[in-house]
Amino acid sequence: MVKFAGFFTVATLAALAASASAGNASYIGSVEVVRGDSGSERAQGKVFLDANRNSRFDAGEEGVAGVLVSNGLEVVATDAEGDYALPAYEDMNLFITKPAGYATPVNARMVPQFSYVHKPGGSPPLRYGGLAPTGPLPEAVNFPLIEDGVGDSFECLAFGDTQPYSNAEVSYVRETVGRLLATRDNSATACLLFLGDVMGDDLDLYPRFQEIVSVGGVPQYFIAGNHDFDFDASEDAYSFDTFRREWGPEYYSFDIGQVHFVVLDNVRYPCNGVDPHDFCDPSASTTYNAVLNDQQLSWLANNLAEVPEDKLIVVSAHIPLVTFTDADEQKHQTDNLPALYEILGDRRVLSLAGHTHTTEQILPGESFEGWQEHAGIEAAGFHKIIAGAVSASWWAGDLNDRGIPHATQRLGSPRGYYRLQFDGADYIDTFRTFDRPESEQLHASFNTPRFREWAGKLFAFTDSYPVPSEVLPPVTVNDLGDMNMLTRADLAEGTWVAVNVWNGSKESEVSVSINGGSAIPARRTQAGEGEAVLEGPDYADPLALAKQATQGRQTFRSAQGGDETAGYTTWQGYEWKSSVAGPFQDWMLTRKSSHLWRADLPSDLPAGVHRLDVATTDRHGRSFSETLVFEVVESLPEMAWRAGLWE
Template structure:
């Protein structure tokens, strides 16, 4: 890890302002297409400095040399006059790699206009329209740019899986991302990166989503996810056509400062008959697979050939390159990751992804059982972050103080997003929640024998029955009682301090003090040395599991709304009904790669105690949380004491 300055460590990690302060996003326009006779199978035009900002190549406007232009396979560099020429394909994205000190125009929703989508015959008949026939290639496709002296110090915000399935959930996006963007200082923020599953299957909702995000005044860059697919497409070549219409290419690159950003498409759909997995068999239901296409790898090789070796490469994809959460799952990691590792080589690199609805820090050298079989690789070759989900656990859970489902994520983190602060090729990553401040980085609870017995009943219920179910669950959060009240028997039978550091990595340190005494060290439950994922009540996050154990919205009914407004809406429009039971089994925080624990002393006396927990991250930043807890001989009656009112 490079040594970073204190100024960078402390800069711009989410300070709020009373109003919007955004970068100049006033260059609204489009790519300049000139129609007329075109040489067969050749694409050509100029990259030019649009001095009058009218998106047209006018007399006297200079071409810009040294700019990368691609057709999605070949990559060329513009000549002294800004001109380029490339082979043309009937279905391609023609795009420019934004140079570091220039910017393309944006549309009214602040989506950068750096590409021309060319699909001669258009999409097949798709539910959400796809791409209309473009007909013959224009005589020239010219790319306008303006000077934009950003410098080497800047910031990007990164959002995993917003994934709204309905207009109700689009409103949750507005209440979280929209409100956050319009209330923070965005003057240093140069890009918003959305790591796929921008939408939850209903692609007709894209326009409203983009208008909400545009309130931040910052250009938006999008990754295509498996819920952004045209599911009625029968070929991978058509599967992201509606996404391409709305946002542009499925894969592309752009430069800011000393950083080369690469967006990849690692979702093949349908994979049936193409990839040799059981779920991709021709007889199986159409499915997706995590893989980077050969054409895309060829483009990436050609793209990187023009990028200096000391420039930081930031790779964004939807499906994680590797993941702790689904370490043994084939389709949720990248099949041919070994080929990507080979192309990146020893370059400084950071990988960003979404998909699993978890926050994960994977550092070089880290390794979990299952990666070799799923990705043909061993220990991670470069730093990777699975960036969590704005939707958390798919907008599930009861409403918080902002009127939004708490959606506690699968490894226990609250819903949130990442702030990346860049200085040259160096960076600092910070996880931010929508409800807290920059200093909120962890939560603390106790893994007691009482909790483990309770968790075993909860998990067994989710194993036995569909969730939600009309069968009343054996336990809810109420049956846990006061989780911070420990009996002497709890201590005797082993009680752990459980610390979930939401953005914790193998380089994080965690310690705690009781009543201001000497510090004790907590250990990460997973070492990341090639072991299998440890799962179950002993390795669970008690506080997260308690939050996930009772979901009252599932059971809500009204005489006016009927079935239309019953339960909550997610996953292809299902109205979830039944008892107010827990999240589904695979959504429960019975494991975590960022959980630290240590055994509490068995001889703590009866009374009130103070627990102070400190974590120090890989950048040397420390965060603390202090809480009180009780030690008692026996648990008192926690409900109303009727005996006084007989």
């Protein structure tokens, strides 16, 4: 396999993906825009079967009846000839809901072409260009389709927060998402869902990102996130204009099999002077808020009125509807969630989100303190998945064995994505990492008195000092010592196994056994019964925290690079540069987790080497396990080289 400097090149990825693309017989094309004076103030055109695949409605080609078309507010179905007409607005997305059994064209980078932006005057001046003036309303906007072979059984991959801020981090996307898509069998994969924060503020990086992701030969659907907007937009109406140019509408829907996919925009920017929160005050720094605007909610109600009740509705939005991670924060949960609940009614719904850089399973009936105050609901009404982040903790941390930052996520999961397998209106969700087999779904470590003392010192430091800092931290990962060596004092004072099940839910069952003995049930540290989020050394993930505690990469410096290549950068050029190897920032540390289980160890384990088997069964009945070997000792031996014996 040809590599360049240890990494895949885009050309190599494309070659690897050739078989998948050829099997897909990608339909490259566009929406047909017929220029001319229609003599009407209504948007009109045809949805048609593109027999010769030239993206033009030609003589002899047939219209497709019953296809939903929208202007972003009203929704109509095409008539028997495939024709539609809708009111036109000065700034609108005109789009179809791709019907099941059909495919829209994709562009050369596998982005579906199902929409037309009508914005006669274009965007105001924006750093990344926004939308060019579209001119008068076209005479017709025609939407081509072809029949496809995707039935009721298929899969989609969901990626949260790729969020590269630089070309260096786009390369990390190539080595994770690009490599994955180029080397896996995509024949059953009908869609890729990117759940927002596709980019990290620098929207000029979109084209390279698109080229990398296209190697899988799978249609890509994008959700707008709070790092995908034009930061220099003066009002929300312009904030996603560059996103619209590159990807398409901020909200839309499409059908595959028995699933109706709905993409929503719940990021208002700027919210200052619009939403009634302190952080949105006109005098506050320009920022965003999580809310669904009224026009979008009206569109959704109109859209769902045309969708059969027995279809599964998959709702994707960037900011979670509610979240465990930020349950006590208004900004990171959707303001007017009850309005969405009312529109969805009793339908069967799965929602997907990103934003928090965590994996979370929230099942119906689950509840945490803060939801009622900040999102207006007491408990979850349907299944919600927060799909983690490809960038995990923003591409931070030391490099793994593939040369990618480990960036362990805030609730302790590794970097990854979700595979959603649909069979009719049923589905199975699986969290996948980029470097481990599907059978690996958890990790386990020991929460000892020694760990709790160490973690308390670490937390006190990150609460008191900026990160990175030139202040020497009180502890590093080296001070934690051998995490799998337990003393009798550790056992007597309380030691338990902390099991992080990355895709765990309240329905997961977790147990441990020692030396083949009887299973010891583990209990979830957060019951999800309306309690507050619990955090601190007792609720931390020892193994995740050990990885997050000490980052040597921020101390790297060379004679050649000097300041320019010292440490590393993330976010908008924020420098992780220091002469001291310190931890992640306090809010990035795994002080808490909604998918952590605890099993207390017996206090009378004899000295010696022991085997610990950890097992979990998920909500779909699948079982996963891991084995640890640990030691019990009377007291900790000297762990360093005993130099005194050689003097």
